[in-house]
Amino acid sequence: MDPVLEIRGLTTRFATPEGEVVAADGVELEIAPGESLAVVGESGSGKSQVFLAVMGLLAANGRSTGSIRYRGREILGLPPRELDRIRGARIAMIFQDPSTALNPYLTIGRQLGEVLEVHKGARPAEARARALAMLARVGIPEPARRLDQYPHELSGGMRQRVMIAMALLAEPDLLIADEPTTSLDVTIQAQILHLIASVRRELGTAIALVTHDLGVVAGLCDRVLVLYAGRVVEMGPTDALFATPLHPYTRGLLRATPRLSDPLEVPLEAIPGQPPDLRRLPPGCPFAERCPEVVERCRLEQPLLRAAGPGRRVACHRAALP
Amino acid sequence: MAVLAPPRERPIEEGGQAGRSLWQEARRRLLRNRAALAALILLALVALLALLAPWLSPHAYDEVYWDRIAAPPDFANAHWFGTDGNGRDLFVRTLYGARVSLAVGIVATFVSLVIGVSWGAIAGYFGGRVDALMMRTVDVLYSLPFMFFVIVLVVVFGRNILLVFLALGAVEWLTMARIVRGQTLSIKRKEFVEAARAAGVRPLAIVRRHVVPNLSGPVVVYVTLTVPHVILVESFLSFLGLGVQEPLTSWGVLIAEGAGQMESAPWMLIFPASFLAVTLFCFNFLGDGLRDALDPKDR
Numbered sequence: 001m002d003p004v005l006e007i008r009g010l011t012t013r014f015a016t017p018e019g020e021v022v023a024a025d026g027v028e029l030e031i032a033p034g035e036s037l038a039v040v041g042e043s044g045s046g047k048s049q050v051f052l053a054v055m056g057l058l059a060a061n062g063r064s065t066g067s068i069r070y071r072g073r074e075i076l077g078l079p080p081r082e083l084d085r086i087r088g089a090r091i092a093m094i095f096q097d098p099s100t101a102l103n104p105y106l107t108i109g110r111q112l113g114e115v116l117e118v119h120k121g122a123r124p125a126e127a128r129a130r131a132l133a134m135l136a137r138v139g140i141p142e143p144a145r146r147l148d149q150y151p152h153e154l155s156g157g158m159r160q161r162v163m164i165a166m167a168l169l170a171e172p173d174l175l176i177a178d179e180p181t182t183s184l185d186v187t188i189q190a191q192i193l194h195l196i197a198s199v200r201r202e203l204g205t206a207i208a209l210v211t212h213d214l215g216v217v218a219g220l221c222d223r224v225l226v227l228y229a230g231r232v233v234e235m236g237p238t239d240a241l242f243a244t245p246l247h248p249y250t251r252g253l254l255r256a257t258p259r260l261s262d263p264l265e266v267p268l269e270a271i272p273g274q275p276p277d278l279r280r281l282p283p284g285c286p287f288a289e290r291c292p293e294v295v296e297r298c299r300l301e302q303p304l305l306r307a308a309g310p311g312r313r314v315a316c317h318r319a320a321l322p
Numbered sequence: 323m324a325v326l327a328p329p330r331e332r333p334i335e336e337g338g339q340a341g342r343s344l345w346q347e348a349r350r351r352l353l354r355n356r357a358a359l360a361a362l363i364l365l366a367l368v369a370l371l372a373l374l375a376p377w378l379s380p381h382a383y384d385e386v387y388w389d390r391i392a393a394p395p396d397f398a399n400a401h402w403f404g405t406d407g408n409g410r411d412l413f414v415r416t417l418y419g420a421r422v423s424l425a426v427g428i429v430a431t432f433v434s435l436v437i438g439v440s441w442g443a444i445a446g447y448f449g450g451r452v453d454a455l456m457m458r459t460v461d462v463l464y465s466l467p468f469m470f471f472v473i474v475l476v477v478v479f480g481r482n483i484l485l486v487f488l489a490l491g492a493v494e495w496l497t498m499a500r501i502v503r504g505q506t507l508s509i510k511r512k513e514f515v516e517a518a519r520a521a522g523v524r525p526l527a528i529v530r531r532h533v534v535p536n537l538s539g540p541v542v543v544y545v546t547l548t549v550p551h552v553i554l555v556e557s558f559l560s561f562l563g564l565g566v567q568e569p570l571t572s573w574g575v576l577i578a579e580g581a582g583q584m585e586s587a588p589w590m591l592i593f594p595a596s597f598l599a600v601t602l603f604c605f606n607f608l609g610d611g612l613r614d615a616l617d618p619k620d621r
Contacts, residue, residue, distance in 0.1 A: 055520050060449065088522030101513040105535035115521050
């Protein structure tokens with residue numbers, strides 16, 4: 001079956017006064033129908049930019065090259081009007097901060113209705129009924145009352161549920177969740193993640209979860225893709241990748257994730273150094289400066305993504321291959 | 323077969339309290355602000371007086387009493403504000419002046435609101451070349467000397483109250499467009515605009531449904547500042563003799579006439595000037611109150 005989303009050699013550049021910034025460099029990924037993929041990386045690794053490029057939402061100074069296919073159809077470079085038939089309808093996106101992602105001047109009902117009016121040509125009464133059903137579906141108590149409320153009257157977790165409801169209204173094949181839980185309380189985070197998991201289970205919607213939190217990934221996603229400085233450094237099934245991380249950066253990330261079982265006296269291990277300046281990437285591996293296993297070759301030659309076991313790929317000269 | 327429960331006609335009211343909109347919230351805060359509330363009441367009073375002018379006094383605004391020229395306030399003849407230099411009742415003339423001044427203020431502000439908001443929002447939202455072209459047009463129009471513009475209009479078309487509306491509207495929207503564009507630049511970077519784009523909403527629909535409502539705070543405040551400004555400029559034009567035609571009058575005309583005779587007949591200056599001053603103060607207090615009431619930081 002065609003993947004819902006297939007990205008090949010996606011490179012995203014931003015022209016800035018200080019020079020060109022490469023936010024994504026030859027990114028490759030695919031998401032099968034109903035699958036959930038986590039895209040992991042630290043701030044500035046380009047993980048959000050990849051999906052903003054998919055949605056055609058890059059900032060005005062951004063340019064993408066490569067290929068982005070939705071069910072086999074090229075969507076990179078589509079004119080906005082044609083892209084409008086896919087984004088929101090076939091591919092939906094939810095954002096990091098639900099407090100700013102809702103228009104403070106419109107009621108919840110009107111904002112939900114907008115999606116149906118744009119994509120399904122629904123009449124207001126019909127849109128309202130479906131919005132009501134969807135609010136109930138995402139676990140919002142008293143949905144009828146919420147429809148007439150304004151975003152500022154809802155809590156953060158409730159707003160994120162509204163965002164998810166809005167994203168699901170047009171029955172998309174793929175839901176892109178860009179750090180959906182970052183701005184929420186820990187207990188609410190768990191609820192939202194459960195909701196996303198149940199959406200996928202029951203509606204068969206594929207999920208692309210962008211996050212920097214590996215704990216979130218473990219419970220929710222089938223596969224993980226690790227980005228560093230705009231490049232894919234490792235990808236593979238979640239269990240295998242967590243059990244035997246192949247790239248030193250992935251290992252560093254896993255070690256830097258706090259666990260409740262750790263004794264308090266032991267300081268959390270951090271990856272030394274800073275991510276490289278995206279305006280002046282080194283010729284070799286972008287992680288070389290911070291890598292504990294660096295050798296001369298790493299600084300000279302950029303490692304390519306190569307197969308490393310079932311469903312796994314890694315971009316590291318030093319990775320032991322099976 | 324069991325009898326089905328009758329379907330509910332409409333969703334039951336749950337919890338009682340319906341959503342309170344930002345506007346209701348803002349109105350509540352505005353009404354708690356004493357200065358703004360007093361300003362609102364006074365403005366309503368002035369507007370009511372202006373509307374009811376013909377029925378409030380036994381005199382007509384253009385009726386000349388040859389025996390009472392520049393007479394001081396006189397309750398026996400119902401000249402509560404006295405009469406002007408042509409023997410016309412000043413009370414009625416002040417209220418008719420209020421009609422013209424308020425009408426000019428409101429119409430010109432409305433024109434500037436419509437043009438300014440659409441111009442600024444479109445320029446700001448679309449950005450790039452569209453923005454540059456639209457805002458440079460504004461800059462060019464800004465640089466035209468206003469008085470020169472008005473004098474040319476008057477010379478070409480003669481003195482006409484419509485011209486005053488036109489000239490004021492044509493100038494006032496420029497500032498509105500600049501303010502709106504600035505606000506739009508910050509709003510279009512908000513996530514809900516990005517969310518709407520991600521949902522496939524067309525650009526003009528985004529401007530209409532997501533950008534413009536969010537402009538309402540600063541725009542409403544600026545409107546309350548524009549109305550007094552327009553009234554002031556109209557007074558100034560009329561003071562110079564470029565505004566309304568006799569026997570119709572405006573506060574500016576009355577003040578100009580009163581200023582010429584302030585030593586012999588001070589009431590001819592005091593009454594229209596107090597009306598103008600009170601109205602301007604009220605609009606400014608109202609704008610101040612609205613700014614506080616609509617401030618998102620207090621939400």
